[in-house]
Amino acid sequence: MLKRERHAYILHQVNLHNKVLSSSLCVDIQVSEDTIRRDLQELSDQGKVIKVHGGALSPSFNEVYYSPSQVYSRTEKKAIAQKAVSLIEDGMFILTGGGSTILELARSLPPQLKATFITGSIPAVLEYMHHPTIEVIVIGDKISKSSKITVGGEAVDKIRQIKADLCFLGVNAIDIGHGITDNDWDVVQLKKAMIESSRKVVCLTIAEKINTLQPIQVCSIGQIDTIITELPADDPALQAYREEGIEIL
Amino acid sequence: MLKRERHAYILHQVNLHNKVLSSSLCVDIQVSEDTIRRDLQELSDQGKVIKVHGGALSPSFNEVYYSPSQVYSRTEKKAIAQKAVSLIEDGMFILTGGGSTILELARSLPPQLKATFITGSIPAVLEYMHHPTIEVIVIGDKISKSSKITVGGEAVDKIRQIKADLCFLGVNAIDIGHGITDNDWDVVQLKKAMIESSRKVVCLTIAEKINTLQPIQVCSIGQIDTIITELPADDPALQAYREEGIEIL
DNA sequence: CCACTTTTTGCCGGAATTTGCGGGAATTTG
DNA sequence: CAAATTCCCGCAAATTCCGGCAAAAAGTGG
Numbered sequence: 001m002l003k004r005e006r007h008a009y010i011l012h013q014v015n016l017h018n019k020v021l022s023s024s025l026c027v028d029i030q031v032s033e034d035t036i037r038r039d040l041q042e043l044s045d046q047g048k049v050i051k052v053h054g055g056a057l058s059p060s061f062n063e064v065y066y067s068p069s070q071v072y073s074r075t076e077k078k079a080i081a082q083k084a085v086s087l088i089e090d091g092m093f094i095l096t097g098g099g100s101t102i103l104e105l106a107r108s109l110p111p112q113l114k115a116t117f118i119t120g121s122i123p124a125v126l127e128y129m130h131h132p133t134i135e136v137i138v139i140g141d142k143i144s145k146s147s148k149i150t151v152g153g154e155a156v157d158k159i160r161q162i163k164a165d166l167c168f169l170g171v172n173a174i175d176i177g178h179g180i181t182d183n184d185w186d187v188v189q190l191k192k193a194m195i196e197s198s199r200k201v202v203c204l205t206i207a208e209k210i211n212t213l214q215p216i217q218v219c220s221i222g223q224i225d226t227i228i229t230e231l232p233a234d235d236p237a238l239q240a241y242r243e244e245g246i247e248i249l
Numbered sequence: 250m251l252k253r254e255r256h257a258y259i260l261h262q263v264n265l266h267n268k269v270l271s272s273s274l275c276v277d278i279q280v281s282e283d284t285i286r287r288d289l290q291e292l293s294d295q296g297k298v299i300k301v302h303g304g305a306l307s308p309s310f311n312e313v314y315y316s317p318s319q320v321y322s323r324t325e326k327k328a329i330a331q332k333a334v335s336l337i338e339d340g341m342f343i344l345t346g347g348g349s350t351i352l353e354l355a356r357s358l359p360p361q362l363k364a365t366f367i368t369g370s371i372p373a374v375l376e377y378m379h380h381p382t383i384e385v386i387v388i389g390d391k392i393s394k395s396s397k398i399t400v401g402g403e404a405v406d407k408i409r410q411i412k413a414d415l416c417f418l419g420v421n422a423i424d425i426g427h428g429i430t431d432n433d434w435d436v437v438q439l440k441k442a443m444i445e446s447s448r449k450v451v452c453l454t455i456a457e458k459i460n461t462l463q464p465i466q467v468c469s470i471g472q473i474d475t476i477i478t479e480l481p482a483d484d485p486a487l488q489a490y491r492e493e494g495i496e497i498l
Numbered sequence: 499c500c501a502c503t504t505t506t507t508g509c510c511g512g513a514a515t516t517t518g519c520g521g522g523a524a525t526t527t528g
Numbered sequence: 529c530a531a532a533t534t535c536c537c538g539c540a541a542a543t544t545c546c547g548g549c550a551a552a553a554a555g556t557g558g
Contacts, residue, residue: 271544272543286546302544
């Protein structure tokens with residue numbers, strides 16, 4: 001990996017997460033800690049980051065008041081993203097939707113990962129695009145401005161032509177009896193197609209949304225292979241799902 | 250392999266992967282590292298790539314991390330966008346590419362305009378998405394990270410199925426003899442399809458790019474209906490194009 | 499076809515950059 | 529305070545860069 005690439009990657013990470021740890025960077029990028037330290041030093045000299053013991057912070061961190069509730073349940077979603085990343089292997093084809101949990105996943109992808117991500121979500125495409133090595137395939141159709149993803153028959157058709165290894169689904173509501181449910185007709189059509197076109201379906205959801213309902217069903221519990229929440233895998237809140245034979249992470 | 254060929258190949262690689270290593274290029278093309286270095290130097294002088302120790306990066310690669318305000322020739326592009334907007338009428342279907350001039354156009358759209366914009370450019374989609382009343386249709390396919398547009402056979406096919414009223418084309422190089430030319434094979438395929446699928450083809454270009462050349466032809470002068478530059482319509486620099494029967498704005 | 503110029507290319511030697519490593523100082527944490 | 533981690537400095541190896549030079553190739557004009 002070229003020096004400039006590393007710098008770009010580090011800056012991207014800092015701007016996304018407001019901080020980076022030298023220790024995690026050097027395992028991500030696969031270079032020695034000294035190199036990372038020198039990189040941080042240079043970026044710090046340029047004023048792009050603020051160097052601190054053990055890593056670096058975003059320069060805007062000190063200026064603006066940092067509201068932790070800026071993004072709804074950001075920390076939980078980060079934890080979910082971390083677990084989700086562990087399912088991804090080099091060479092995989094991965095279908096993803098949109099939603100803030102998926103975005104967090106996109107930001108947490110290790111930099112040397114070589115996989116192909118397929119999505120109709122514009123914010124997700126933006127995140128994937130920043131990644132140095134992954135391939136991005138966009139599902140085209142009309143944009144739904146509210147959800148910022150492409151929706152419609154063309155999009156559904158395209159997804160049906162795909163057979164992906166993995167499908168990451170950000171979930172609005174999940175319930176043991178009604179499965180995954182949602183509130184946008186067009187988005188539901190897409191999610192249905194995504195589930196059918198994937199060998200393995202992984203649900204990402206914060207615990208808060210477990211056992212909640214929305215008007216339109218996306219799929220039944222039986223179609224889900226894995227559920228990822230911010231809770232530990234053996235949390236009692238997930239017992240019912242475990243009993244249905246769903247893998248819990 | 251000829252010098253021009255090498256340059257085209259290098260540019261293609263850079264646009265594809267966002268970076269090239271001198272070491273890998275010289276085994277690919279079977280020339281000495283010195284030749285590659287000189288090639289990269291020249292391309293860097295022309296601003297086509299950014300030379301770094303060990304190789305080169307795509308110029309758009311760094312843009313992402315810098316402020317969007319320092320865009321090259323911003324004021325000129327705004328002037329062009331103003332003129333372009335005057336061609337748009339309610340209810341039109343409009344094909345557009347990517348590029349900073351098109352983005353400026355997207356930002357200049359009047360807020361009550363009701364039209365449908367079709368594009369494969371992710372930055373353009375983002376701009377259109379912010380608009381309250383226009384419809385956005387995304388052309389799907391694999392993302393070219395450097396140009397940030399979808400490229401490939403699927404995208405070309407989709408465009409062919411469309412018959413748009415207008416096509417706005419950001420232009421890299423235009424010449425009276427060679428028409429519009431560009432340097433990325435995949436992008437050229439898209440632009441060709443866009444031109445064929447539109448009733449009226451409008452070129453947006455800053456005056457600086459008039460009478461310049463790139464390796465690959467997009468279309469001949471005869472296929473262009475309108476040219477928009479920041480210059481007044483009767484500027485002598487555009488005389489030759491006017492004589493070809495092209496409308497100048 | 500031949501001399502002549504221009505361009506291109508490869509090679510060489512020295513300079514510069516980058517990277518990892520070791521040792522000791524400094525900082526953090528319990 | 530003590531252990532662990534992180535930082536900093538200098539060094540060495542590897543790689544890359546750069547300017548100059550000469551041979552090869554391509555273009556030019558008679």
